[in-house]
Each structure stands twice: as C-alpha cells, then as structure tokens.
Amino acid sequence: MNFAHRFVRSTGLALALAVLGFNPESAMAADMQRTSGASLVAGDVAPGRLFGRDVREGIGPGLVSVSNPASPKLPLAAPLAPETRRSKSTVLHVPPGSAATQLELPIDTPDEAWVMFIPKGSNAKAGEEALREVSMVDPKGRRADVRAARSANAQLGVDPTKAISKPITMLKLDRDMGRGQYKVQVGRKAAELGLAVEVRVPASSIELSLTASAMQLFPGDDGYVTVGLASDAKVDHVRYEAVLYTPRFERDRVVPVVKVGNEHRAMVSRVMNEKDEPGAWVLEVRAVGSAGGQAFDRLGQTSFGFAVPTARIDSVGRARLVRDSAGKVTALEVDVVLESAAVDRYEVTGTLVATDPKGVERPVAEAQVTDQLGAGTHTLTLRFEAGHAGLSKLDGVYSLKGLRLYSLGTNTLYHRLTQGLGVRFPAVRVSELAAAEVTPAIESLMREGEFNLVP
Template identity: 70%
Template sequence: MNSKLRSTASTPLAAGDVAPGRLFARDAREGVAPGLVSVSNPTAPEPLAAPAVPETRRSKSTLLHVAPGSAATQLTLPITTPDDAWVMLIPKGSDAKVAEEALRDVAMFDARGLRADVRASRDGSAQLGADADRLKAEGISKPISMLRLNREMGQGLYKLQVGPKAAKVGLAVEIREPSSSIELAITPSAMQLSPEAEGYVAVELGSDVALERVKVEATLYTPRYERDRTVPVVKVGKEYRAMVSRVMTDRDETGTWMVEVHATGVANGQTFDRLEQTAFGYVVPTARIASVGRERLVRDGSGRVEALEVDVVVESQGLDRYEVTGTLVATDGKGMERAVAEAQVTDQLRAGSHVLTLRFDAGHAGLAKLGGSYALRGLQLYSLGTNTLYHRLNRGLDVRFPAVRVEELVAPKLTPALETMMREDAFKVRE
C-alpha cells in the first residue's frame, strides 16, 4: 500500500540539515546532459555517522601583518599571559636568504623596555628541539623565528621594531597565548548559506575576568581567499553576531567563503587581541526537495520483493542535471540503525515540478540479514551543473517502508565487486 507524500515545507531541520530559501531562475551551463540514471549500491552495515554540523573554532591567538614594501615601523604586541606564550615572525616571500636578513632586522622588547627576542629565540629553539635543518626536513621551508615567552618577562604591551629590510620584505607576526583564559569562539549558524536566508557567525568571548571596551570586527573573504568586504556585527544578549547574510546577494559566487573575526578589548587592565577564521558554503539554489513519500515494496512475479522505492518530488526553477541520493537503513537487535544500501537517481530537469524515484535493490538490502521496517536517511539534492549541494535532510522526513522479512527479499545479482565484498565478510553486522 502506497503512503502519502510528506511536504518538506513545515519539516523542522535537524542537526546537519541544509535547506534552501528562495529559489532562483537560473540555468546551469555545464553538466546538464539528458538521460535518467538510477543506481543502487550495497553498503557494509555500519552505524550511520553523526551528521556534520557547524564547527566551533577557538582562538587564544592573533595575527599582525607588515605589508611587503612598507617603511620601517614598530608594532605593539598585547601579551596578557606570557606563560608559555609564543611570538612567531614569518617573513613573506620565497627567497630564504632575503628572509633571513629580514629576521635579523627585527627586535622585540618586553613591557619594561628590555630586549627580549634573543632569549626568547633561544628558549624557543630549546623547547622545539629543532634547528634549521630539522625544520626543513619537517617541511617548514620558510624562515620562521619562534620566540617563546615566559612568566618572568611579564605581561603588558611588548614592542616589535621592524627595520627597513624586514619591512620591505613584509612580515606576519603571530601571537599565541595557550595559558590565557581569554578565548575567542566563533560558530557559523549553518554550514551553508543562500541569498535572502538569515545567516551569521556567532561570536563569544570567554574569560575568567571581566572584559571591558570590547570591539568585534568581521571581514569576508571570497572563495579565492581575497579580502572582500566588512561584515556588520551586532550584539545579541551576551554574544556577538557577524551578520554575513546582510552583505551577500545572489550575485555572489558559489563556493566556500571565509569570515575572519577580530576581537580586542581590555582584561584586568591589560589589552587583549584575538583573531580567528571560519568557513561556510554559499550557494544560489535553483531547486529544492518539495516532498517525499509513496514508499513501497516492489514485488516480482513470484511475490518476492525486488526493490524498495520512494518518490522524491523536486521543485526546479532552472535547467540543470539534478541528483537525488538516499541511504536505506535497517535496525539491528540493539535498536541501532545501520546502512544497508544506497541509491541515487539523476536526470536533466527544467523549471517545474518533477518526480525522481529512489530505487533500492532488495538484494542489496538483504545482504546484512537485517529485516523489518527499513527507513530512509541521508536524503540529498545535488546540482551537477554547479557542483553544489542544495538540500539535505538527514532524517529523510522519517520515511519508513512496510515491514518485510529477509526471506521475502530476492537474492542480489552478483558482480565482481559484490563477490569480493562477500568474500571479505563485509556484510557481517559487527558490534
């Protein structure tokens, strides 16, 4: 008996889901050849992996730059916790000899005005146990001065004098304070954003002391890692939000964009500086999964089940070759869901509403000897023309097929790959 279609419009999103907002009428230029292709593949009955969710990036460091071609300058380095802190000087460019000369043209002084770079460089080398040859052997080809600070050097504003040779070459200065309690944490609101759908990066500053005069700034970088535009930051309760969606439109390119968050302020009378970056996907969707259902068991002439099918309705506003994929899961004796088969169907679709049917080979489903009521998980809609994910529903709208015994399933059609997996006992349910 066929079930009814379930609409995705009112379905709450679960962890790791991706849902497009408004659709855009735009044809893909590549990868849109006609022809329906439907494929089913067996899988080893492993538990489903946890869905991917936005990652929280944490930082107790910052990064300062002296652009190549600059004049001699002096940088201020805010050191709140010198215990085990590091200052790393990284010359720009690829000429090792020029970079070594540049490093000799740099001097660091602690908050009391005492020269600190000579001892810090010696302590850094001792801590790493690595000389230049070893660093080169480990793939660190650019000259890097590793300056290790300590408690005796004291907290406060250090001075880094960058001479004319070093300034001409350019310099990146990274400050790491692993023992500090002041931590910047940033988390994208979603792994993927689209035009006209709210998206932001949540910013939190943790500390065991009160923070004052806090300033948070955010900058957007293109998929080519080019500094692009400023992102407005608002405060919501105790957290800050870099409102990415306010500065992006459907004219922006599809790909992986980067947000850099810079936070400064004062803690216990000491200036602090923190910097971190995070990434998110950006797409301009032309299609979505509108509904899913009519799940059914397809039987052959003898009454045995040869396939499990479910219809996926795709709403499109542009010509493209779309791919729908899904995973069939069974429940083991301990109540754990295990993948038993995967299916995909692709076709060239124009603007309109279209039905694509996911067809799971019953023989593949039966290899793990797990019967019962199979369920659909990991439902995705992918654009082959733009090479991007448009829609992902990890729970698959909780589609569940009519219960069936393993004995009712047809035997799989053997292929060399399948025979190899069977010889390797790949379909055994392991704890």
C-alpha cells in the same frame, strides 16, 4: 498505477465515486509527504526561495540511477552541525611595500606563549635577509628575542651551534618575561618585503569562539556567526572587527557585528546576495580589548557554505516494494518530487536504514539518481536494490534517511533532510529479498566482514 485508479477504470464507477466525494487524485496527493513545514534537525539545509540561474556548461542529459550496499557495522552517523572554532592567537601583518615600523603585541599570558615571524613571498634568501632586521623587546624594554629564540630552539630540539647564524623566526616566551605590550621592530628590508607576526598564548584564559548559525546559507537567510569571548577575568571592553573572504580566499567585505540579547553576532546575511559566487566562504573576526587590566588581541576564522539554490525537494511519495514474477522483492523505491527554476543536472541521494535487534539504526544501502532537468516540477525515483539491503541480514521496516539534493552543475548542496521526512517502507523479511549480484567490490566487502554485525 495505484489501487484507486485501477478500481475506477475496472468498474467504470468514476461518476459514482465523484458523487460520493472520492477523488483519486486527492488520494494520490495524500500519499505525498511535503517538505514545506518539515521539522529540521541540526545540519539540515532547506532553501526558502529559488533563483533562475541556468547551468548549461559541463552538464549533459541522461538519467542515471545507482544503488550500492552500505556497511551496517557502524550506526547511522549523527546529524552534521556547525563546528565552534576557538582561538587563543592572533596575526599582525606588515603589508609588502611598507616603511620601517613598530608593532605592539599585547601578551596577557607569556607562559608557554609563542611568537613567529613569517616573511611574505617565496624568495627564501630575501626572507632570511629581511628577518635579520626584526627584533623584539619585552614590556620592560629589555631585548627578548634572543633569549626567547634559545628557548624555542631547545623546545624544538635545534642544535644551538647551528642556529647561531640563522635569523630568528620562532620565539618561545616564559612567565618571567612578564605580561603586557611587547614591541617588535620591523626594519626597512622586512617592511618592504612584508611580514606576518603570529602570536599564540595557549595558557591564556581569554578565548575567542566563532559558531556559524548554519553550515550552508542561501540569499535571504537570516544567517550569522555567533562571536563569543571567554575569560577568567572581567572583560573591561572589547571591539570586534569582521571581514569576509571569498571561496578564492580574497579579502572581500566588512561584516557588521551587533549585539543580540546576550551575544554578539557577525551578520553575514546582511552583506551577501544572489550575485555572490557559491562555495565555501571564510569569516575572519578580530577581538581587541582588555580583561582584568591586561590588553589582548585574538583572531579567529570559520567557514560556511553559500549557494544560490535553483531547485529544492518538494515532496516524497509513498515508499513501495517492487516484486518480480516469482514474488521476490527486487527493489525498494520511493519517488522524490523536485521543484526547479533553472536548467541543471540535479542529483538526489538517500540512505536505506534498518533497525537491529537492539534498536540501533544502521545503514544498509545507498541510492543516487541524477538527470538534467529544466524549470518545472519533476519526479526522480530512488531505487535501492533489495539484494544490497539483504546483505546485512536485517529485515523488518526499512526507512529513508539522509535525503539530499545536489546541483552537479555548481557542485553545491541545495537541500538536506537528515530524517528523510520519516518515510518508511512496507515490512519485509530477508527471505523475500532477491539475492544481490556479487560484484568484485561486494565480494571484497564480504571477505572483510563488513556485513556481519556479530563478530
């Protein structure tokens, strides 16, 4: 019960306060910090729309609240951000059941380049027989696979006398072989079995890069993957092809690649909707073209999370200290209000952070609270045990960081606010904190010096 309610009830002046324009419920609302309009940092996730998808299997009722100490030895982790995946390689496929064929490999920089032949399937003997029908010639029409195989064996430390009877699987090219179109002859057995040909050109300046706009996308988001192409030589022309793979890595659908300003984007959001399954999706992009008059082929992959959110964090209440009868602080609590559109078991997690004498933010405790909730508005309380925070010997004003909401029914992240809306607890001294129960796990951490900031 907050001060406003106690005052009204104890004095019986509710009517007078109303006349004066004081509304206790408005005072409570003022204590809440809403997530709508919150400033997001790299790696944050914030759903804009909720979907009514109940999850009833594999979940159960029951409120569970947990607090654990955190080691302050490492500063607070930097916010997560999408990684840029880079590629100077490509893969060409001969599907199983194909007829004998010829593949062309555009190799712009043969120096230190590698070509690998990978039979499909798990039959090692069939794969070995198939590879005997695979050969490669250089741009001048000269047989290149035998010489390149010797170079690869020398690089890998393979005894050449033992490699004589083995089919060629790895080729190492060199500058003298020349750049241009290499041709791979795939015989009948190899084509029937299926073959993948991987080409790596690490010395080339032509590099494909893929960067997702966010680590997690939701239906209706303006989600995309930026497609970049770097080259020392002027790119004469390039064609991009993009395709999505499901979380089970099944080839699924084509993604349009469009030019937006000075960059190209694979518009993932245009081809995904709320009927798609949650999980980690993979985008594969192929760039085929020429630069400085030399043909190139690059293939890259990147992944991103996709979820159909049924809940989000609506607001966070004022942080408070909980004291026992002796005045000791036993816990630091903060209420988190969720908006839910479906039944699920939801988990809210957060990190309690202190600032050391040098001004560095350090984690001192972590808390999780989980419960099965239905559609509506619900309040879950993050409770950090004061003794866990006290193990670090850091006091002052603690703050809440790394606020996250998970769906345990779908094992999916729905909401993440790295800065935690700037929630700060009332100042407190270490001497005011109740001692922590020294469990075997905490005792082990203490022996290892995890709570000692000074060596």
